[in-house]
Every structure is written in structure tokens, then in C-alpha cells.
Amino acid sequence: MFDIFNVYLPIAEMQFNALILVAIGFSVGVLGGFFGVGGAWVVTPALNIFGFPMAYAIGTDLAHIFGKSIVATAKHRKMGNVDMKLGLMSIVGSVIGVEIGAQNVMWLTRLGIAGPVVRYLYMFLLFGLGIYMLYDYITKDKRAAAQAAKVAAAARAGMAVPVRKSWNLPPMIHFPASGITISFWTVSAVFLFTGWLSGLLGVGGGFIRMPALIYLIGCPTAIAVGTDLFSVLFSGAYGCFTYGIKGRVEIIAAVLMLVGAAIGAQVGVTAVKYIRGYGIRLLFAIMIILAGSSVALKQFNMTTTAAWVVMCAALGMCVVIMIKLWNGFQKEKAEKAAMAMKGGA
Amino acid sequence: MKRLWVLIFNLILLTVPSALVWAAAEKAELLEKKVDVTKLSGLNYFFASWYNDNMWLYAIIVTVLMGVIGLIIALVTDIILKMIGMEVHKIEHHE
Numbered sequence: 001m002f003d004i005f006n007v008y009l010p011i012a013e014m015q016f017n018a019l020i021l022v023a024i025g026f027s028v029g030v031l032g033g034f035f036g037v038g039g040a041w042v043v044t045p046a047l048n049i050f051g052f053p054m055a056y057a058i059g060t061d062l063a064h065i066f067g068k069s070i071v072a073t074a075k076h077r078k079m080g081n082v083d084m085k086l087g088l089m090s091i092v093g094s095v096i097g098v099e100i101g102a103q104n105v106m107w108l109t110r111l112g113i114a115g116p117v118v119r120y121l122y123m124f125l126l127f128g129l130g131i132y133m134l135y136d137y138i139t140k141d142k143r144a145a146a147q148a149a150k151v152a153a154a155a156r157a158g159m160a161v162p163v164r165k166s167w168n169l170p171p172m173i174h175f176p177a178s179g180i181t182i183s184f185w186t187v188s189a190v191f192l193f194t195g196w197l198s199g200l201l202g203v204g205g206g207f208i209r210m211p212a213l214i215y216l217i218g219c220p221t222a223i224a225v226g227t228d229l230f231s232v233l234f235s236g237a238y239g240c241f242t243y244g245i246k247g248r249v250e251i252i253a254a255v256l257m258l259v260g261a262a263i264g265a266q267v268g269v270t271a272v273k274y275i276r277g278y279g280i281r282l283l284f285a286i287m288i289i290l291a292g293s294s295v296a297l298k299q300f301n302m303t304t305t306a307a308w309v310v311m312c313a314a315l316g317m318c319v320v321i322m323i324k325l326w327n328g329f330q331k332e333k334a335e336k337a338a339m340a341m342k343g344g345a
Numbered sequence: 346m347k348r349l350w351v352l353i354f355n356l357i358l359l360t361v362p363s364a365l366v367w368a369a370a371e372k373a374e375l376l377e378k379k380v381d382v383t384k385l386s387g388l389n390y391f392f393a394s395w396y397n398d399n400m401w402l403y404a405i406i407v408t409v410l411m412g413v414i415g416l417i418i419a420l421v422t423d424i425i426l427k428m429i430g431m432e433v434h435k436i437e438h439h440e
Contacts, residue, residue: 010389011380011396063407067415074419080435221440240411244404247378251392251407258411262418270431277440329431 011250012053018256020050025064025257029264030318033072034271035284036225037206038065038232041291042314043257045307056250059243063254065204066236068261073229075269081226083177083219090191090209090231097195104200119299122201126292129211133285136215137278178219178227190216204239206232207288214281221277264318271321274328287317 005019024046028039043061048054076082108114174181194212198205206228213224243249272280290313297306380393395403426432 008389010385010393013380063411066408067411067418070412070415071419071422074416075423075433078435079433222436237408237412241404241408244407245400247396247400247403249404249407251403251410252389254407254411255414258414259418262415263422266419266422266426270426270433273433273436333430 007252007256009250009252011247012056012253014053016052016253017050021253021256022260025068025260025262026264027260027314027318028257029068029072029261029266030268030271030321031264031287031314032065032068032206032229032232032261033075033265033268034225034280034321035207035268035287036072036076036210036228036232038062038069038204038236039206039314040065040204041207042310045294046311046314049304049307049311052253053250056248056253059240059246059248060250060254060257062236062239062243063249063251064257064261065232066240067254067258068265069229069233069236071262072265072269073226073233075266076222076226076229076272079222079226079269079273080177081222081272082230083175083223083227084230085173086175086178086187086213086217086219087227087230089187090194090213090227091234093188093191094195094198094205094209094231094235097192097197098199098205100192101196101199101201104196118201119295122203123292123295123299125197125201125208126288126295129208130285130287130289130292133211133281134289137282137285140278178217178223180218182217187217204232204235207291210284221280222272225272225280267325268321271325271328274332275324279324283317283320287313 003017005017006015007018008014009016024043028042028046031037031042032039040058040061043064044057047057047061052060073082105114105118108117169183169185171184172181173184173187190212191209194205194208197208209231210224210228213219213227214221217224219227240249275283291310294306294310294313297303297309379397382390382393382397385393392403392406395406423432
């Protein structure tokens with residue numbers, strides 16, 4: 001029935017269903033726009049399930065990520081969610097970090113332990129980050145109450161609230177978009193570290209950088225999402241070009257995925273407007289725990305099940321984001337109508 | 346004296362990354378392949394020919410095309426979303 005959507009992919013020299021490519025692009029576009037990640041960890045296994053030739057999977061994925069990031073970053077910028085200064089610093093730090101990480105992988109390969117070390121580290125990171133973010137979400141009210149009590153106690157005693165200790169080695173840099181002033185060295189160390197992790201794990205690193213921007217740099221969640229996408233744009237462009245030179249980009253497939261992803265990214269970015277920072281963090285935590293489960297299944301040689309888990313998780317999360325967007329939109333519309341009524345009266 | 350210590354510490358920290366980077370990343374290998382263009386026509390023929398003849402130009406075409414399509418779709422969907430009342434402006438950041 002769906003054969004009518006088959007298209008010929010000239011570089012891979014095979015027929016492939018265009019609907020599947022657009023659908024994968026759309027779901028990863030929604031996730032990318034909403035969480036600020038590239039989404040290669042969803043696309044590659046999804047393409048694998050449907051029999052897309054693996055020789056072109058990563059290159060085609062990176063090509064569409066580049067196009068999609070342009071759409072998502074432009075929209076996030078309009079919403080004031082991109083800190084350009086921080087984004088540019090992240091690119092420099094990440095490039096150096098990735099090179100160090102890649103060098104470490106080669107050293108681990110020479111020792112013959114690269115495979116297990118990378119897989120276990122990947123799992124530890126996904127589960128660790130996910131569980132920490134869940135814990136952070138669950139305890140947020142308790143922490144807010146404790147902070148309020150501290151402020152009240154300080155006010156009663158006529159003293160200033162003790163300032164949280166931080167490393168203030170000059171030069172200090174101010175990031176007006178994020179509203180933070182932080183040591184150059186702290187920012188550099190964070191991006192070097194996240195770059196090192198992505199080089200070591202062989203991933204784009206969006207899912208590591210986004211929480212790092214929130215928890216280590218102190219960015220508001222929406223700005224972390226937008227700024228991370230700004231960095232993904234550059235890594236996607238570089239990846240697209242370098243994989244293109246090596247003949248590993250199937251151009252027609254990339255265009256079809258981009259059509260879906262660009263529309264999906266618009267949906268994902270718009271949803272950020274309706275969901276508070278902690279809501280984004282909660283959904284992100286659930287998503288990366290499910291991605292971690294998929295990596296764990298792969299560890300037990302259940303590759304197909306692992307791919308289905310990550311794909312179903314991505315689709316499920318897309319549905320949740322779209323429902324949240326729709327509810328938020330309806331609420332906003334109702335509020336606007338009520339305001340207009342009040343104004344008219 | 347404090348300024349001097351800060352300067353020295355900054356210089357030490359600056360040398361850390363450059364000392365750590367001593368080799369290039371593991372890169373994907375070149376795919377040695379020629380596409381059969383005899384049965385192709387139109388866009389497929391155009392892309393496959395460039396793929397066979399000049400991989401650098403093919404990479405440039407792919408990168409530029411992705412950027413242009415991304416921009417066009419961004420513009421079009423923005424107009425559509427505005428029409429249905431889903432336009433976006435600068436938002437306040439609530440945690």
C-alpha cells in the first residue's frame with residue numbers, strides 16, 4: 001500500500017520509502033527543537049530498523065541535522081533563547097575537547113578495552129544524568145522552601161543571605177542573554193569536559209551539553225536548549241561537509257528527512273514557549289533514561305529490540321510534546337479571548 | 346602581587362588543552378564507489394554525476410542545499426504558524 005511513496009535514492013542505488021524518511025525526520029525534529037539536541041542517537045537505529053544502508057546513515061543524518069538546526073536556532077533566537085557569546089565559546093571548547101576524547105579512544109583501542117569502556121560510560125552517563133535530573137525535579141519544591149526559610153531567617157536576624165561559593169578566577173565574563181557572570185575558566189572547563197565526553201563516546205554531545213549548560217554554567221533551561229542548538233548547527237555543518245567529501249551522504253534521503261525535521265523542529269521549538277523549564281528537564285530526563293535502556297539492551301546483543309525501544313520512546317515523547325503544545329496553545333487562545341472580552345467591556 | 350598570580354595561573358591553564366591535543370580524531374573512511382548513472386535522469390543524474398566526478402563539489406552542494414532548504418522551510422512554516430496564531434516572540438524564562 002505504501003509502495004507508492006517509494007523513491008529512488010541515487011547514491012545508495014536503492015528504492016526507499018519517502019514516508020518513513022519524512023516521519024523519522026519529523027519526530028527527531030520535534031525532539032531536537034524541544035530539547036536542543038541533534039538526535040543522531042534516535043535516527044541511526046531507526047534507519048537501521050527500516051533497512052537503510054548503514055554506510056550512509058551517519059552522514060545523511062548529520063546533513064539533515066545541519067538543515068534542521070538552522071530552522072530551530074532561528075526560531076529559538078526569535079524567542080530570545082540563544083546566547084550567541086556562550087554558544088561561540090562552546091564551539092571552541094568542544095572542538096578541543098572532542099580531539100582529546102578521540103585521542104583517548106585510540107589509546108583505549110590500543111589497550112583493547114575501548115568497546116566496553118565507551119558503552120559502560122555511555123550507559124552510566126545516560127542513567128546518571130537522567131536520574132539526577134529526575135531527583136532535581138522531584139526535590140525542587142523542597143529546595144525552594146528551604147531557600148525561602150533561609151532568606152526569612154536572615155531577614156529576621158537583619159543579616160544578608162549568605163552567597164553561594166563559586167570559583168571566581170579572572171577573567172570574569174558576563175553573558176547578558178543568560179543573565180550570568182562566570183569565570184572564563186569555568187566555562188572553558190565545562191565545554192572542554194563535555195567535548196571530551198562526546199569525543200570519547202563518538203556522539204554529537206547535545207544531550208551532554210544541554211544539562212551542563214543548566215547545572216554547571218547556570219543557564220535558564222530554555223536558553224540552554226537554544227544555545228545548544230546553536231552549537232549543534234556548527235557541528236552539523238562540519239559533519240555534513242566532511243561526510244559529504246567521503247561520499248557518505250545520500251542527498252535525496254537527507255532532503256526528505258530535512259523536510260520532516262524542519263517542520264518538526266518548528267513544532268518542538270514552539271512547544272518550549274508553553275512548558276516551564278522544569279517541565280522540559282523532566283521530559284528530557286525520561287527520554288535519556290529510555291535511551292540508556294536501549295544502550296543497555298544493545299550490550300546484551302538485543303540490537304533490534306534496542307532500536308525499537310529508542311524509536312518508540314522518541315515517538316511517544318513527540319506525542320507528549322505535541323499534546324503539551326496543543327494544550328498550551330488552547331489555553332493562550334482562551335486567555336487572549338478573555339482579555340479581548342474584558343477590553344471590549 | 347595578586348594580579349601577577351592571576352596572570353601566571355591563567356597562562357598555566359591556557360597550556361592545558363594544547364598540551365592534551367596531540368592527534369586528530371578518528372575519521373570516517375572514504376567510500377570508494379562509483380554510481381551507475383546510465384539509468385538516471387533529472388536531479389538524480391545531476392547529483393550522481395557530481396558524486397562520481399568531484400566529491401568536494403558534491404559535499405559543497407549537499408551542505409549548501411541543506412542550509413537553503415532549512416531556511417526556506419523555516420520561512421514558510423513561520424508564515425503558516427503565524428496565520429494560525431502560533432507566532433512566537435521573546436519569552437520570559439520561567440523555571
